[in-house]
Amino acid sequence: MTHDTRVRSRVGVGLLVALGAAFSFGMSGAWARGLIDAGWTPGAAVAARVWVAALILLVPTILTMRGRWTLLRRNAGMIIAYGLLAVTATQLFYFQAVAVMDVGIALLIEYTAPVAVVLWLWLRRGxxxxxxxxxxxxxxxxGLVLMLDILTGARVDGGGILWALGAMVGAATYFVLSAREDTGLPPIALAGVGLLLGAVGLTIAGLLGILPMAWSFDDVAYRFGTVPWFVPVLAIGLLATALAYVLGIASTRILGSRLASFVALAEVVAAMLFGWMLLDQQPAGIQLIGAVLVLVGVVVVKLGEPAVAEEPLVIV
Incomplete structure (x- = not known):
């Protein structure tokens, strides 16, 4: 009985930590939309986010990797793919999407990634x-069709949908790479190195003119009022990225990847909540029905996955 009580208590703590991670990640789109509306390009907003988070996680990454630096060379290809696709492309495409559509809708499209993973494993591995x-x-x-409000003839931003689908592909890449058990890399080290690599890649792309970079040091307007530009930058980098990664890692170690991935769906609710709180974005009734169906569909897909041994998994 004492053991059962401890287990329930541990799961309870894990659920709270996982919810904290989901809500931390969920606020990024709303804060970023404020910066974009104030004159920042999506590339600049992502670069700021990734650099702040990478610098915050630099020390924990170094401490975790002491005596295991050879793992970086051994897994160089996977780390590069993780940094450029699973981290950078996902966040950049998502910010490009929220620049032209509601943050909650963009995130819901991205969160169809588990469906893409199932399709990939079917085509690639049989x-x-x-x-x-x-x-x-x-x-x-x-649910996706209803959420995009296509049936009623509403205006749909094709570019925003494509960007959100690109973020979905990046997120699917993340799940595929994170599930690998043969790397030996600690989750926090993979996240830290991936963020640092992504930050460097974004900076180089900006310097070469490949990725448009523009900043504005004017105050940023939100529903509740205006704030200095560094407030959303710190909120995105510190709260929505660095803290979110740490909480995500902690929760998956407590709950296991399967349960933690279910709780991570709360990020969609958080995105819609912050979209309303910060930007006054309110989805239509049919879009809410579609959102519910998307979440139900993703849950059913996950329930249909074959049972496997639990492994630590970082939640994006």
């Missing part, structure tokens, strides 16, 4: 999805 996974994918697709 891991045929279960009937439940197929049903979940269909439900999520129907």
């Amino acid at each position: 891991e045929k999805p279960t009937g439940r996974s197929i049903l979940g994918a269909v439900i999520a697709f129907v």
Whole structure:
């Protein structure tokens, strides 16, 4: 009985930490939209976010990697793919999407990533999805159609949808790479190195003119009023990235990847909440129905996954 009480207490703490991670990640889009509306390009907003988070996680990464630096050379290809695709591309495409559409809708499109993972494993490895996974994918697709409000003839920003789908591909890449058990890399080290690599890559792309970079030091307007430019920058880098990664790592070590990934769906609710609080973005009724169907579809897809041994997994 004492053991059961400890287990329940540990799970309870893990759930609180996982919810904290989801809400931390969920606030990024709303803060970034304020910067973009104030004259920042999405590339500049992402670069600021990634640099702040990378510098904050630099010391923990170094401490974690002491005596294991050879792992970086051994896994160089995977680390580069993780930094450029799973971290940088995901965040950049998401910020590009929120520049032209509601943050909650953009994130919901990104969160169809588990469906893409199932499809990838089927095509690449021949891991045929279960009937439940197929049903979940269909439900999520129907929800996506309703969420984009296509049936009522509403104006849909095609570019925003493509950017959000690009973020979905990046997130799917993240899940595939994070599930690898043969790297030996601690989760916090993979996150720290990936963020640092992404920050350097974004900076080089900006210097070469490949990625438009523009900043503004004017005050940034939100629903509650205006704040200095560094407030949203610190909020995105410190709260929505560095803290979110740390909480995500801690929660997955307590709960395991399967349960933690379910709780991470709360990030979508958080994104919509912060979109309303900071930007006064309110989805239409049919979009809310579609959002619910997308979440239900993703949950059904995950329930259809074959049971595997739990491994630590960082939540993006």
